[in-house]
Amino acid sequence: MNNxxxxxxxxxxxxxxxxxxxxxxIKKWGGNKVLVHYGGSSAKQSGLLDRVEAALKxxxxxxxLLGGVEPNPRISLVRAGIDLCRKENVDFILAxxxxxxxxxxxxxxxxxxxxxxxxxxxxxxxSPSEALPHGNIITLAATGSETSSSxxxxxEENGLKRGCNTELNRPKFTLMNPELLYTLPPYQTACGxxxxxxxxxxxxxxxxxxxxxxxxxxxxxxxxxxxxxxxxMKDPYxxxxxxxxxxxxxxxxxxxxxxxxxxxxxxxxxxHELSGMFDVAHGAGxxxxxxxxxxxxxxxxxxxxxRYGANVWKLNLNYENPEETALAAIxxxxxxxxxxxxxxxxxxxxxxxxxxxxxxxxxxxxxxFGKRTIGGIKILGEEDIYNIxxxxxx
Amino acid sequence: MNNxxxxxxxxxxxxxxxxxxxxxxIKKWGGNKVLVHYGGSSAKQSGLLDRVEAALKxxxxxxxLLGGVEPNPRISLVRAGIDLCRKENVDFILAxxxxxxxxxxxxxxxxxxxxxxxxxxxxxxxSPSEALPHGNIITLAATGSETSSSxxxxxEENGLKRGCNTELNRPKFTLMNPELLYTLPPYQTACGxxxxxxxxxxxxxxxxxxxxxxxxxxxxxxxxxxxxxxxxMKDPYxxxxxxxxxxxxxxxxxxxxxxxxxxxxxxxxxxHELSGMFDVAHGAGxxxxxxxxxxxxxxxxxxxxxRYGANVWKLNLNYENPEETALAAIxxxxxxxxxxxxxxxxxxxxxxxxxxxxxxxxxxxxxxFGKRTIGGIKILGEEDIYNIxxxxxx
Numbered sequence: 001m002n003n004x005x006x007x008x009x010x011x012x013x014x015x016x017x018x019x020x021x022x023x024x025x026i027k028k029w030g031g032n033k034v035l036v037h038y039g040g041s042s043a044k045q046s047g048l049l050d051r052v053e054a055a056l057k058x059x060x061x062x063x064x065l066l067g068g069v070e071p072n073p074r075i076s077l078v079r080a081g082i083d084l085c086r087k088e089n090v091d092f093i094l095a096x097x098x099x100x101x102x103x104x105x106x107x108x109x110x111x112x113x114x115x116x117x118x119x120x121x122x123x124x125x126x127s128p129s130e131a132l133p134h135g136n137i138i139t140l141a142a143t144g145s146e147t148s149s150s151x152x153x154x155x156e157e158n159g160l161k162r163g164c165n166t167e168l169n170r171p172k173f174t175l176m177n178p179e180l181l182y183t184l185p186p187y188q189t190a191c192g193x194x195x196x197x198x199x200x201x202x203x204x205x206x207x208x209x210x211x212x213x214x215x216x217x218x219x220x221x222x223x224x225x226x227x228x229x230x231x232x233m234k235d236p237y238x239x240x241x242x243x244x245x246x247x248x249x250x251x252x253x254x255x256x257x258x259x260x261x262x263x264x265x266x267x268x269x270x271x272h273e274l275s276g277m278f279d280v281a282h283g284a285g286x287x288x289x290x291x292x293x294x295x296x297x298x299x300x301x302x303x304x305x306x307r308y309g310a311n312v313w314k315l316n317l318n319y320e321n322p323e324e325t326a327l328a329a330i331x332x333x334x335x336x337x338x339x340x341x342x343x344x345x346x347x348x349x350x351x352x353x354x355x356x357x358x359x360x361x362x363x364x365x366x367x368x369f370g371k372r373t374i375g376g377i378k379i380l381g382e383e384d385i386y387n388i389x390x391x392x393x394x
Numbered sequence: 395m396n397n398x399x400x401x402x403x404x405x406x407x408x409x410x411x412x413x414x415x416x417x418x419x420i421k422k423w424g425g426n427k428v429l430v431h432y433g434g435s436s437a438k439q440s441g442l443l444d445r446v447e448a449a450l451k452x453x454x455x456x457x458x459l460l461g462g463v464e465p466n467p468r469i470s471l472v473r474a475g476i477d478l479c480r481k482e483n484v485d486f487i488l489a490x491x492x493x494x495x496x497x498x499x500x501x502x503x504x505x506x507x508x509x510x511x512x513x514x515x516x517x518x519x520x521s522p523s524e525a526l527p528h529g530n531i532i533t534l535a536a537t538g539s540e541t542s543s544s545x546x547x548x549x550e551e552n553g554l555k556r557g558c559n560t561e562l563n564r565p566k567f568t569l570m571n572p573e574l575l576y577t578l579p580p581y582q583t584a585c586g587x588x589x590x591x592x593x594x595x596x597x598x599x600x601x602x603x604x605x606x607x608x609x610x611x612x613x614x615x616x617x618x619x620x621x622x623x624x625x626x627m628k629d630p631y632x633x634x635x636x637x638x639x640x641x642x643x644x645x646x647x648x649x650x651x652x653x654x655x656x657x658x659x660x661x662x663x664x665x666h667e668l669s670g671m672f673d674v675a676h677g678a679g680x681x682x683x684x685x686x687x688x689x690x691x692x693x694x695x696x697x698x699x700x701r702y703g704a705n706v707w708k709l710n711l712n713y714e715n716p717e718e719t720a721l722a723a724i725x726x727x728x729x730x731x732x733x734x735x736x737x738x739x740x741x742x743x744x745x746x747x748x749x750x751x752x753x754x755x756x757x758x759x760x761x762x763f764g765k766r767t768i769g770g771i772k773i774l775g776e777e778d779i780y781n782i783x784x785x786x787x788x
Contacts, residue, residue, distance in 0.1 A: 001572075001637035003409025008402065014653075015397025178395075210634045213618040213642050220610035228606065240604045243395035247653070248607050256650075259408075259641070 001211050001260040008254040010147040011173040014247065018175045019137050022052055022094065023059030029133050029172045031092025034063040035085050037105045039070070039097040043139070048180065052096055052137065064088050069097060072154045072161065072275055072282075073104040075119055081108035082118060085132070093134040095171075098188075099143025099282075102136050106151035106169045109134045122153050122162035131168035137175045140184065141246040142192030142283060144199055144253020146174035154276060160365070161276035176250070178242035186233060190340040191283025193229040196249045197222060198286045201333075202265050203258030205297075205304060206376035211260035218257040219311045221248050226312070226336060233340055266375035267293050270385060273362035280349055287342035288349035291334045292391030297378040302326045304377075346393045359389040395605050395654040402648040404541040405567040408641065412569045413531050416446055416488065417453030423527050423566045425486025428457040429479050431499045433464070433491040437533070442574065446490055446531065458482050463491060466548045466555065466669055466676075467498035469513055475502035476512060479526070487528040489565075492582075493537025493676075496530050500545035500563045503528045516547050516556035525562035531569045534578065535640040536586030536677060538593055538647020540568035548670060554759070555670035570644070572636035580627060584734040585677025587623040590643045591616060592680045595727075596659050597652030599691075599698060600770035605654035612651040613705045615642050620706070620730060627734055660769035661687050664779060667756035674743055681736035682743035685728045686785030691772040696720050698771075740787045753783040 013021060026034060034056060036049075043049045044067075056063050066081050085093070085108060095105035109132040111118030120126040138146040145151070149170055152163045181189070204218045225248045231241035251257065270293070271285040298305045306322035309315040309329030318324045334344050343349040354362075363386040366374065373379050380388070407415060420428060428450060430443070437443045438461075450457050460475050479487070479502060489499035503526040505512030514520040532540040539545070543564055546557045575583070598612045619642045625635035645651065664687070665679040692699045700716035703709040703723030712718045728738050737743040748756075757780040760768065767773050774782070 001408070001634065001641065003412065004406075006406040006408070009405075011403075012398075012400040014395070014400070018397065210638075212622065212638050213615065213645070216614035216618055217611055220614040221607065224607040224610055240395065243654075244604075244606050247395065251607070260637075 001214075002208055002262075004259045006255060006259055007167065008147055008170075008256070010171045012147065012176060012250065013173065014176045016177060016179060018177050019048065019051055019180070020055055022135075022137060022175055023055040023057075023061055025135060025173045025175070026056070026061060026092050026094065027059050029092065029135065031061065031133065033088060033090050033092070034061055035081065035088070035090045035093045035108070036063050036065050037069065037081060037093060037095050037097075037101055037108065038065070038067045039101050040067070042183075043067070043096055046180075046183065048096065048137070048139070052094070064090065069101045069104045071100050072279060073100040073107075075107075075153050075155045078104055078107040078111060078118060078153060082111040085112045091132065093132050095134065095136040096139070098138070098140030099145040102138065102143070102145040102171070103151040103153060105134055105136065106145075107153050107164070108132075110151075110164070110166070110168060119153075119155060121164045121166075122155075128164075128166050128168050133172050135171050135173040135175075137177075137180075139180045140188065140192055141181055141242070141249040142195040144196070144249055146171060146176065147250050148253045152272070159276045161272045163272075174250070176246055178239055178246050181242045181246060182237050184236070186236070186341065187281070187284075189232055189236065190342050191281045192249065193225060193232070193245065193340055194283040194287045194337055194342055196225055196245065196252045198267060198290065199252040200257040201290075202268055203261055203263050204308065205301070206258075206261045206264035208261030214257065214259045214261065219308075221252055221257055222312045224248055225252075229340060262376045264376040266297075266380055269374045270362070270366055270388060273366045274346075274349070276365070277358065277362055278350055284343055284349055287337040287344060288346050289388065289392040290337070291330060291344060292388050294330045294333070296384070296388050296391060297375070298326050298330065300378045305329055346389070353393050354389065359386055359393065362389060395608075396602055396656075398653045400649060400653055401561065402541055402564075402650070404565045406541065406570060406644065407567060408570045410571060410573060412571050413442065413445055413574070414449055416529075416531060416569055417449040417451075417455055419529060419567045419569070420450070420455060420486050420488065421453050423486065423529065425455065425527065427482060427484050427486070428455055429475065429482070429484040429487045429502070430457050430459050431463065431475060431487060431489050431491075431495055431502065432459070432461045433495050434461070436577075437461070437490055440574075440577065442490065442531070442533070446488070458484065463495045463498045465494050466673060467494040467501075469501075469547050469549045472498055472501040472505060472512060472547060476505040479506045485526065487526050489528065489530040490533070492532070492534030493539040496532065496537070496539040496565070497545040497547060499528055499530065500539075501547050501558070502526075504545075504558070504560070504562060513547075513549060515558045515560075516549075522558070522560050522562050527566050529565050529567040529569075531571075531574075533574045534582065534586055535575055535636070535643040536589040538590070538643055540565060540570065541644050542647045546666070553670045555666045557666075568644070570640055572633055572640050575636045575640060576631050578630070580630070580735065581675070581678075583626055583630065584736050585675045586643065587619060587626070587639065587734055588677040588681045588731055588736055590619055590639065590646045592661060592684065593646040594651040595684075596662055597655055597657050598702065599695070600652075600655045600658035602655030608651065608653045608655065613702075615646055615651055616706045618642055619646075623734065656770045658770035660691075660774055663760055663768045664756070664782060667760045668740075668743070670759070671752065671756055672744055678737055678743055681731040681738060682740050683782065683786040684731070685724060685738060686782045688724045688727070690778070690782050690785060691769070692720050692724065694772045699723055740783070747787050748783065753780055753787065756783060
């Protein structure tokens with residue numbers, strides 16, 4: 001195993017009705033005045049926001065509300081949230097919603113004690129040194145943002161989507177009630193399943209030598225998600241299936257499934273450009289380009305793709321021709337994404353082909369205008385990235 | 395999935411030479427004056443203690459040393475450590491050693507700010523409300539104490555061995571260098587392997603309904619330990635094998651492999667009486683009684699034992715007669731323990747049979763003198779516990 005650090009200090013409270021504990025939890029972490037940050041109308045209509053307010057009042061906590069977070073959360077709302085927190089002397093931020101709401105809340109938490117513009121942290125112009133404490137009630141199984149150290153924000157002026165990773169982004173607690181997922185639209189459920197799988201796949205397909213326990217846990221997680229993802233799509237009110245996917249979503253992005261591996265992340269990074277430019281759902285974007293990426297890189301480590309086929313998809317590993325197993329595993333993954341109703345090409349994603357100009361622009365943005373390469377199993381430069389977009393544009 | 399909480403805030407720093415970071419880590423957590431707590435002469439002879447002292451000096455940290463922790467750590471040394479910490483104004487405790495040293499350090503951390511006798515926490519007469527911060531350099535793959543909330547101490551006056559579980563027992567950090575395991579005596583390596591397996595088995599064989607991801611992770615961990623445990627015994631300087639077992643040891647007791655299950659713990663609790671009375675190694679005691687326990691309880695959930703056989707031992711699951719698979723899985727486990735050189739009965743453990751009187755005494759102590767039952771897959775009272783000791787006494 002390569003050297004690694006593992007730090008996942010977020011307290012997870014998982015199960016039915018756990019959102020009722022939110023006031024008590026915030027108090028344990030020293031909160032007095034809370035910003036309740038949420039998205040659109042569903043948190044209101046479902047009654048969740050009412051239950052949250054009741055739980056806060058029960059503990060005599062003061063709070064202000066800030067809704068309106070959209071998918072691919074905007075820097076403008078983050079800035080508005082920072083202003084509101086300063087004005088209202090907020091000392092704890094509670095996110096109620098999906099990954100976008102949580103990422104937006106994390107950005108606000110970073111921005112409140114910072115004198116400059118919070119975008120500096122996303123643009124790598126500055127590193128954060130403090131943040132307000134924050135926790136969440138997560139209503140989507142997807143991003144793993146409920147325990148992760150990452151936050152991704154979009155600067156709408158130029159369509160740039162950038163991530164900021166810092167231990168300060170770790171939530172103090174997450175309250176995970178699988179019942180809150182029952183009413184998700186099927187498309188969002190499917191996007192979440194792809195995202196969860198990709199958080200593990202982007203770690204699994206990367207260099208790292210022998211990391212047997214990490215690999216086996218990754219395979220255990222993928223098998224569970226594949227099995228229960230299908231159940232969720234057919235039977236959205238299935239508590240067991242929602243539970244399995246929900247917890248897998250957290251574990252898939254707390255780094256447990258990548259310890260000792262360097263991580264690849266090329267698919268994620270290429271997708272950030274896609275959703276930055278076209279405002280598509282993250283999971284759908286990942287699904288649309290994964291196969292093209294896999295076919296472009298698998299020859300760098302055929303045995304790894306073959307092992308994936310054997311251990312996750314239960315294919316017979318053809319030791320005489322492992323490439324056959326590797327290609328069958330890529331096909332099985334693509335077919336599974338498709339069975340969830342996810343796009344498996346850029347035209348399926350956008351309803352039209354991307355233009356050559358658009359793909360060129362995404363490729364150069366993805367290299368931070370020539371400042372970086374991406375990937376691990378295969379190092380990818382601008383031309384490679386362009387080739388993969390093209391491979392997915394059929 | 396049943397409701398659960400998961401909280402494992404300990405920062406893990408894993409790999410070659412990580413013990414050199416100890417001074418910097420203690421500083422990050424606010425320590426100024428450190429108690430360095432360790433066991434026998436091996437920490438000195440190996441040069442580890444010298445490296446620790448150098449790392450503390452490099453960060454200008456003051457420290458005092460307290461060695462002498464024995465296996466099944468004694469309350470008398472804990473009390474001496476508490477006195478020393480008070481006298482020297484220690485504000486951080488660093489454990490350097492195996493599970494016994496860590497458990498002793500946790501007890502000292504609990505005792506320093508407490509006015510009464512620290513044994514109160516182990517005897518359930520009081521609950522701790524604060525503790526000194528503590529971290530560790532763990533030199534044994536076994537107990538999982540490096541990230542766990544538990545501490546087990548023996549009161550030598552009457553041979554009572556008791557555990558105290560509290561979030562205050564969570565170490566701030568653990569530094570895990572697999573190379574430090576190279577020189578462990580084979581018997582200790584084997585005891586550790588059994589202990590690691592048992593931390594997961596005692597969770598796995600307990601009621602909990604559908605917890606697919608927890609079960610699959612448990613199975614992934616067990617498969618890894620079984621594979622690399624054998625390698626460690628044959629090739630103690632194998633870095634990869636030591637790494638796998640080391641990290642599995644932590645994961646096996648941070649509760650990841652039991653989330654949603656109630657946990658059984660009967661084997662652990664029966665073993666505490668064995669090692670309390672006979673001062674045997676914990677892992678060897680577990681190995682000596684597991685088969686007798688399994689044969690006594692497996693009919694309560696034959697399919698679970700059969701699944702264990704299929705998924706961990708790769709046996710063909712006989713759906714027409716799953717009892718056959720269940721019994722084969724029990725046999726495979728026993729054979730594996732034996733292949734590690736571990737005792738698989740009480741006579742093998744002690745070199746003689748236990749007397750009827752001794753088994754009766756252990757059984758009654760194990761029920762806290764009639765105050766509790768133990769177990770989950772099957773609830774066990776004094777008579778059951780006695781029967782299991784007898785089953786292992788052949």
